[in-house]
Amino acid sequence: MELLEIGQYGDMKLWQIGLLVVFLVGCVTSPPEVEAAPESRVAYEEAMELLSKGRQKDAEARVVEACRTYPDCQRLLFLRGVLERSRFNTFAAGQSFSEVYALGEETAPGRAAAAVTTMDMDLMVEAGFESLRGLISEHPDEILIRWLFAIECREHRTHSLEAAQQYEVILEEWEIAPVLVHQTYANILTEALDRPEDALKHRWLAAELEPKSWTYQGLANTLKAMERYEEADGVYAKLLELAPVDSDFWRQWGTCLFHMGDYADAIEKFKKAYQYEPSEVSSLLFWGRSLQLQGRLEDGFSKYAESFVQEPEHRYASVYATLSKLYGYGTEPNYGKALEYAEVLKIGKFPVSGEALRDCIGANEGGRHAPLMAEKNEVMFAHLRELAGQGNPNAQFNLGKILRWGVGTEADALAATGWFEKSLNGGLTESAVELARLYNYGGGGLKADAVKSFEYYRIAAEGGNTGAMREVGRRYLMGKGVEPNLEKAVEWLDRCGEQGGSLSQPYRLLGAIFRVGKNGASKDWNEAARWYQKGSDLGDATCERLIGNMYEEGGEDFPRNIDKAMEYYQRVWERSPRFHNGARALIDLYCKCDDSSYRDPKKAIELGLDIVEKNPKNTVCLKALAMAYAYDGQFDKAIKYQEQANRMGTPAHFKKPPPDKTLELYRQGRVE
Known part of the structure; x- marks a missing residue:
């Protein structure tokens, strides 16, 4: 068997189970080894002398040759295994130790072989160390067992001080000692101690x-x-x-x-x-950092961006790219892009408030394990201040966001307001939204001002910000910071919806005010349905469900139409199976509609099974299916699904589900 320098790994064999048994059973003392041929002892001593003089390669060659000549010499085979294990060639060492075990399982080499093989399977590692300690105590002159103990300490990254002590004993025993004694000892001294x-x-x-x-x-x-x-x-x-x-x-x-x-x-x-x-990508990051320190900031950022594109979830690729965009270091400042980079790591729950950015800054400040870190945050922050002072509106905006949320510095609402105003004057209308929010809530020394908040929202809305359009419309409805004006509210909310803003929420809001008649609007279900329909045309399932509700209920000048209601409910379900409100509304109609011509419990069951299949952990869906079975007279199944819903919906601290009147009805064979 040739000795290899590079570790080889393969599947563990059945013989290792035998070694495990020997290790578990153990013995109090080691009996003497079987007497080997005198010539094999000479070969062993020659190899040990070569090791003492630091000639590990020569010793390995001598051992391989001797093991071919004396295949039954346990001590030579044990030495071969130790030399293989010293090079972290666990597979070859395991084979050698199996031969050692076969020649005498209760000798010191046999017990050591069993312990190490078990440890190399990551089984009972601490027990293995204890066994080796016992062998060292029992056989203090067995230098190879000391060496094995130290090697296993390195392998399992533990007991480093004990390993160092064993290496010192080995170095005192041997004149020079083998290369792997020095190399592995140095690894422990450097990395662990x-x-x-x-x-x-x-x-x-x-x-x-x-x-x-x-x-x-x-x-x-x-x-x-x-x-x-x-x-x-x-x-x-x-x-x-x-x-x-x-x-x-x-x-x-x-x-x-x-x-x-x-x-x-x-x-x-x-x-x-x-x-x-x-x-x-680490090479790209270090390359970029070196470019930055040459004063080539833009070239440096290009490497950061390249590394981020190549591996977005690489922590430092994200951190470097984020901070560059946040502080405008080597690239145009862009707060939105900085958030996009930071959110890839999902290390912040509330990125809008700066948590993801704070995490990136913390990773940079505390990233001493990275060989090269991005520029220190205070340096980049000073760079951003300089850009902002030179009139860069993006830098002014970023500085305002940083100061507003206290990202890497103390929060300062008043200073943030000043920078947002400068950024707005520089043509960045996005700053108007930030000013509107600041004046809406106040705090940090800034007094809340609804009038100023409205004016800034109006500026942002006129600049094309759909969120601001919706807010302007809402404030005209509520009269917050401006006189109520239904006509202008409708105008701004409609404009927001037409530009695709806020997931058709403007049309939900407009439909609601005309449906109930509030905020200066007369109750007009036809007008409400018109606005809901605009949201439906944009694909908004909530608007479709609300129209369905109106057709199901009927109202003044708005005739009830169950067919239309079912049509809209079906459309909701087909648009989004996870959005099960439409399907549940259909099940209600199939089960309980006051017009018996629409009742069809079989269809209700079919639809109920469909929504439960798509939403198996949703208690509302389970209860809808239970109701469908109950109205079909299948109370055993109704009870089954109602109980399942109750179990899933019961808080962990409840020992049993709370009383359920519906379940009691099902048990009595009745429905509501």
Whole structure:
């Protein structure tokens, strides 16, 4: 069996279950190993001597050769498994440990093999560590078991101090020690114990013992962590000679040069990283940041935008693009676009009030784990203030929003109002809506003023903002900040609806005031139906349902028409199966219409099954189906669905559903 440097992973075998059994059963002490041929012992000692001198490759070759000659030598097979495991080749090590186990399950090597194999299956990991501790205590001179313990600490990212202690014992025992002792110990010292200075000597020695890309990478990264960038730069150069197409190495070299302030060379390295791995957007982000620090803000943002397009849900792609648009850093300020970028991550529940933006700012301020962060927020905020001071209306608008909601700074309604006014004077009518809202609610030192709020809404409405059109119409109806004027209210609400604003809500509102006769409007169902019909023509299901209600009820000068009511209810259901009000209204008519010619419980059941299939967790739909069965005389099914609805609609703290008079009627075989 050849030793490999790179870990291989495959499906675990049945023999590992046997090892698990041995590990679980265990034994109090390890019996002596079966006496091996003297020659095998010589081969073992030779391999251990090579390891002591740091010649791990030579030791591995000697062990492979000896295992072919002496396949029944448990100690040689155990050494082979440990060497394979040191290179994190768990599959090959597992095979070797299975042979160790077969030659003696209760010896120290056999028990260690069982423990490690179980741990490498992520089973009873802590029990495995305890077993290895016991073996070390029982056999303190077994250096290979100490090594296995330390390797497993690294594998499972735990017990790092104990691992360091074991490595120190190993280093005292061996003259130089194998490359993987130094490399893995250095990894623990650097990553788990934050002792890069102690790790550095082991990095140098590992690179000297085995000058491979992985040893040079560890050395370079440790030097970079210690801010010894010029030395790290030289090591990265050697590293890339050994692995010229590895994108991670190019990117790591780029970050080193970045920290040295050599942005031009850093950009070249990030370009290489992106060339070899175009799917990794981090290279684009770091490239963009380097461009920004060269003073090429627009070029830098173009890389941020490119990374966002390529992988919108990449946290830092979203953060960088968001902040650039929020602060106008390298791009034209655009608050709406900043929100769009931020909302992709869904990290803010209320993006309109700035929560998503606050999260992005927090990610930037607290993102110390990212190799390169976007420019500090205070720098970008100062940049936005400068743009706003130069008269950029978009920058003034963004600054107003930031100050209004306290996004990355203290909220200041008065200052926000001033910037919105400047932005409005600069031609950005969107600012009028913000001013209208500020004066509507007041607060933060700003006095509420309904008249000013209305005037700003009117300015925005005249500028084409459909939301403002609806608000102007509503205020003319209510007389809020302006004298009531039904004619103007109708004009603005109709204009809003015609321009597709607010999901036809203007037509719902107009229909409502004429249906009941309020806000200066006379009660006129025909006029109400006309407005509802305009909403229906735009595809608004609510307007269609309301017309259906009117035809079902009938009114003065508006004859009742059940056929028309059913037509509109059917249209609602067909337009949106999730919008089940129309279907439930039909079920009511099929079951309870006072004109018996329209009653048809079978159709009600058919429709009820349809709405429950499309809305299986909706209690109202379940109750509608129960009613349909009840009116058809199928009370067993009516009871079933009514009880199901009650269970689903019962709060968790109720031990049982509250009393249900309808259910009691069904149990008595009656309907309302």
